[in-house]
Amino acid sequence: MSWIAVGPADSIASGDYAQLEIDGALVAVFNIHGTFYAIEDVCTHDGGELAGGALDGDVVICPRHGARFCLRTGAALTPPAYEPVRTYPTRIVEGIVEVQSA
Numbered sequence: 001m002s003w004i005a006v007g008p009a010d011s012i013a014s015g016d017y018a019q020l021e022i023d024g025a026l027v028a029v030f031n032i033h034g035t036f037y038a039i040e041d042v043c044t045h046d047g048g049e050l051a052g053g054a055l056d057g058d059v060v061i062c063p064r065h066g067a068r069f070c071l072r073t074g075a076a077l078t079p080p081a082y083e084p085v086r087t088y089p090t091r092i093v094e095g096i097v098e099v100q101s102a
Contacts, residue, residue: 002101004099005096006029007096008097009036009097010095013031014033014034015031017030017031017051025040025086026049028051030051030055038088038089038099043062043064043069044076044081044084045062046080058071066078066080
């Protein structure tokens with residue numbers, strides 16, 4: 001396992017996200033009031049990206065069909081999605097957001 005730099009923490013505003021690729025998977029890193037959460041950026045209902053969907057606290061709403069996912073746990077909270085999304089550990093080192101790869 002290794003840590004991959006996303007970028008400076010202050011470059012991702014609260015309520016915004018950044019994307020990167022980890023081991024062939026697109027990952028979205030969200031800043032929720034200074035806490036960073038990373039999830040695989042794919043709706044388990046239809047494979048669309050979750051980044052860019054509306055945020056409701058620590059929940060992202062799929063922009064295509066409205067499924068809700070918890071950014072902390074990856075849990076699918078509402079239909080039409082029933083399977084969770086993968087989550088990744090995050091940390092901030094010297095002001096840089098990092099995501100742990102598998």
